[in-house]
Amino acid sequence: MGPATGSRAAWFRRGVTVTVLAAVISPAVRGHDSFPLTTYPMYDGTRGRIVTIATAVGVDRLGATRYLPLRTVADTDDPLIAESTVRSAIDSRRAEELCHDIAARAGSSIAAVEVVDERHDVVTRATGGDSLLGRSVHARCPVRR
Amino acid sequence: MTADDAGHRAAVSPRDEAARLPGRWRPRVDGWLLEPAPAERLAVLRVLVGLFATLYLAIRYRPFLSLADASASRFEPVGVLAPLDGPWSDQVLVVLFVAAVVLGVAFTIGAWFRFSGPAFAGALLLLTTYRSSWGQLLWIEDLMTIDVLIVGCSRSADGLSVDERRRRRRSGRSHRAPREGVGFGWPVRLAALVTVTSYVLAAVAKLRTSGLEWMFSDSLRNHVAYSNVRLDLFAGASSPVGRWLVRFGWLFPPMAVITVLLELAAPVALLGGRWRDAWVVAMWLVHVSVAALMFVVFPFPLFLVAFAPFYRLEAIPAWLRAVAGRRRSGSTPGSSL
Numbered sequence: 001m002g003p004a005t006g007s008r009a010a011w012f013r014r015g016v017t018v019t020v021l022a023a024v025i026s027p028a029v030r031g032h033d034s035f036p037l038t039t040y041p042m043y044d045g046t047r048g049r050i051v052t053i054a055t056a057v058g059v060d061r062l063g064a065t066r067y068l069p070l071r072t073v074a075d076t077d078d079p080l081i082a083e084s085t086v087r088s089a090i091d092s093r094r095a096e097e098l099c100h101d102i103a104a105r106a107g108s109s110i111a112a113v114e115v116v117d118e119r120h121d122v123v124t125r126a127t128g129g130d131s132l133l134g135r136s137v138h139a140r141c142p143v144r145r
Numbered sequence: 146m147t148a149d150d151a152g153h154r155a156a157v158s159p160r161d162e163a164a165r166l167p168g169r170w171r172p173r174v175d176g177w178l179l180e181p182a183p184a185e186r187l188a189v190l191r192v193l194v195g196l197f198a199t200l201y202l203a204i205r206y207r208p209f210l211s212l213a214d215a216s217a218s219r220f221e222p223v224g225v226l227a228p229l230d231g232p233w234s235d236q237v238l239v240v241l242f243v244a245a246v247v248l249g250v251a252f253t254i255g256a257w258f259r260f261s262g263p264a265f266a267g268a269l270l271l272l273t274t275y276r277s278s279w280g281q282l283l284w285i286e287d288l289m290t291i292d293v294l295i296v297g298c299s300r301s302a303d304g305l306s307v308d309e310r311r312r313r314r315r316s317g318r319s320h321r322a323p324r325e326g327v328g329f330g331w332p333v334r335l336a337a338l339v340t341v342t343s344y345v346l347a348a349v350a351k352l353r354t355s356g357l358e359w360m361f362s363d364s365l366r367n368h369v370a371y372s373n374v375r376l377d378l379f380a381g382a383s384s385p386v387g388r389w390l391v392r393f394g395w396l397f398p399p400m401a402v403i404t405v406l407l408e409l410a411a412p413v414a415l416l417g418g419r420w421r422d423a424w425v426v427a428m429w430l431v432h433v434s435v436a437a438l439m440f441v442v443f444p445f446p447l448f449l450v451a452f453a454p455f456y457r458l459e460a461i462p463a464w465l466r467a468v469a470g471r472r473r474s475g476s477t478p479g480s481s482l
Contacts, residue, residue, distance in 0.1 A: 001245045009327070009328075010175070010327070011444050013179060013327070013331050014175075014178070017178060017331075017334075017338065020295070020335060020339065021338060021339070021342060022402070024343065025342065025346065026351065027350060028193040028346050028353075032283070034223045034227075035223050035278075035286075035290075036273065036274070036287035036288075036291050037224070037273050037287075037399070038282065038284055038287050038345040038352050039346065040284065040346045040350050042347065042350075043351075043365075043368050044338070044347075044355060044359070045355055045364075046355040046358050046359055046364040048367060049367050049370065051362065051374070053371075055379060058308065067378050067379060068379070074260075075211050075214065075215075076208060076211070077207075079376050079379050079381060080281060080441075081279075081281050081283075083375055084218065084280050084281035085279075085281075088219065088280045092218070093215035093305050097216065098216075101216065106341070118378065120185045120374055120378075122367060122369045122373075123366065123391055125374045125377065126374055126383075126387070126388045126391045127391055127392055128387065131374070
């Protein structure tokens with residue numbers, strides 16, 4: 001490689017380096033999160049100990065409720081995806097549709113499914129206490145046998 | 146000017162001389178960014194990121210392929226897929242996924258790399274972007290994807306590869322010719338810069354969104370408690386260590402301060418030596434703690450692949466050859482006596 005070509009290659013590499021780094025930084029500058037260029041917002045907010053969590057519960061024939069596994073709720077093994085699926089269904093008024101999807105995946109040991117928002121004191125719950133402060137039911141649907 | 150001054154000036158190399166000129170940052174930056182490296186440095190990075198990404202896809206096949214059954218109403222395309230009107234058909238998803246795994250194997254072993262390198266990088270970008278297009282961005286996959294893009298678009302199969310072996314066979318050479326060049330070092334440096342930038346951005350995000358409160362309040366404790374309660378509410382197993390530690394609220398502000406300071410200090414990893422090692426160990430321990438306390442796993446740094454560009458990776462094959470050489474010489478009849 002001659003000097004002229006070498007110099008061109010060096011400028012090319014400098015240019016690509018600056019471009020790639022500018023691209024990586026750009027979401028933070030623009031305040032727009034995307035993929036794979038992101039603002040890296042994992043756990044960046046302050047969180048209080050009272051939290052509203054979107055989830056789904058199974059209701060048995062006696063009316064007792066129990067939480068449903070990730071696979072049943074959102075066909076995933078990631079709780080972040082599961083909660084985001086339920087939250088987005090509630091926010092976009094698709095809770096009924098999600099409820100039927102969950103009911104189709106749920107076993108026959110429950111009689112109905114409810115898509116809910118629950119308010120918890122997370123520190124109390126994490127340390128084994130009774131934490132439920134409130135529950136709003138956004139959809140309820142039967143489990144077909 | 147004294148004779149000593151003149152003698153000293155004569156001993157200064159042209160590169161040092163250039164460093165005294167206006168804009169002296171450039172030779173220093175170039176000296177680091179464009180430092181020639183052996184082909185094996187980039188080749189080892191190719192093997193590491195290729196192996197990691199291919200295994201990641203193969204092990205996590207279900208979350209990728211289950212998107213075929215996802216409700217189209219949830220589809221919110223992001224990144225390069227933003228122009229899409231709707232989800233891919235099941236066939237497109239399955240074919241792309243299988244192709245990505247096959248290309249990932251070719252990428253890792255360095256076979257037909259001129260094609261398999263960019264093709265695997267492109268396929269991985271499409272698949273991971275698609276997975277993040279259902280209402281939840283998956284930050285655990287972005288650094289892996291960017292690293293594969295960097296390595297896949299560079300000359301990373303000029304060493305330790307099927308392509309190199311094929312070239313040697315054609316030319317009739319039996320030994321590896323040691324190769325060195327800027328083109329083998331620069332992509333590794335670029336990957337290192339991206340890793341460092343990502344950590345600094347993570348700290349900036351915390352400070353920008355929450356200010357100092359993120360460090361000096363109960364926020365981190367509540368995040369840990371929240372992650373565990375969320376697992377509970379989806380009938381999953383939560384972290385016994387995290388739940389136990391939540392009792393000790395005073396522990397969390399110091400942990401938060403250390404986390405943010407370590408993220409901001411990421412550029413010290415570029416200095417090399419003990420600074421780099423200390424930062425890598427400390428940051429790795431942060432990821433281990435997050436996994437232990439919250440069951441939130443960032444596999445790319447947890448398996449150290451994210452930190453690989455900070456090191457002279459050519460030492461790995463050299464060490465493996467030395468071990469193999471010792472074993473061979475140890476198994477000769479003379480030495481076994």
